[in-house]
Amino acid sequence: MELYFIRHAQAQHVLNPPESLQLKDPSLTSTGENQARKLHEIFPISKEDLLIISPLRRTIQTALVWTNDVKCQMIVSPLVGPRMFPLLSAADAYACDESLSRPMIERDFPQLEVVNCDHWEKGINVISEPEFQQLAEQFINWCRDFRQDKIYIVSHDGTITSYRQFLGESVTREDFLGDTGWYRVNVY
Template identity: 30%
Template sequence: MKLIFLRHGEAQHNSSEPESFQITHPKLTPKGIQQALNLQKHFRITNNDIVVVSPTYRTLETANIFAREHACSKYLCYAIGPRIYPYREGSTTLPCDKVMSRKELIDYITDDNFKVLIGDFFDNKLDSVNHVSEYLYKNISLNFMEWCRRQKVERIFIVSHDGTINHFKEIIINKKFTRDDMLNEGEYISLEI
């Protein structure tokens, strides 16, 4: 099975770093919209594929552009939300990495194909994985990958964030990475599990 990790397209918080990190719920820029369209053109997504999306505006916008013409299964998953990389105990979540609340998601999503995955990976009260310990997040990640295997499909597209993707690369490839190894906006990596 292939897990294809897509980093969201360029968003408002990527425009004038670090000041733009203070934007809450940044949206895609015109460049980010084009990057999502390029991902759509690159992959021939089918109705048999699954798309799993982090609960942020920029990832949802990317996924909506990427998979909008398909009736494939789509899931929202807090387990693949923004994650500090490398993990630093005691660090704080920047406004740009604040995940959408369940109410915000309900108000935002108009596609009936989206289902929310919560209890399979961690306690229902936990909305953000940004500050859970490395040990706990590794377990959450392994549980998420086991859920992926149980879907018995050839490809699952995961629309997420640079730090989260680096974390999954470490687990799957069993190698340490640095911030220099992160994907740029609109890039992807395909990994076999």
């Protein structure tokens, strides 16, 4: 199975750091919308494809613009939500990384499936490394259950880097992806 981790397109929270990192629920910028549209040239989506999306507005918007109304399966999961890399304390978490609630996603994005799991409240942003590794293993096994040749995961730079590390790669912040950057890995 191939997993394609794709970083969300440019959003408002990156325009004027560090102040803009405290924006709650930032949306894509017009540049970000254009970046998301260009993803379709790199990864043309069909109705057979599966996207797993982080529960933040910017990742959901990236996926919706990218798929351009293709009726593929899109699932929102907190297990690909934002995660700081390297891990810092909860006090150091950014407001821009607060996940949307399940009810808000269901209300604002009724065309998406929302995974039913126990991790909506806490998410993965500031959980311990051993706890993340356990959830990452569960997530990878859950992906295997779909029996898809490839799965697209729309997420965040820190989350993607954390999964790359979990999957055995030696990574640092220098390995962060830029807007709509992507990383492919084979998982057996």
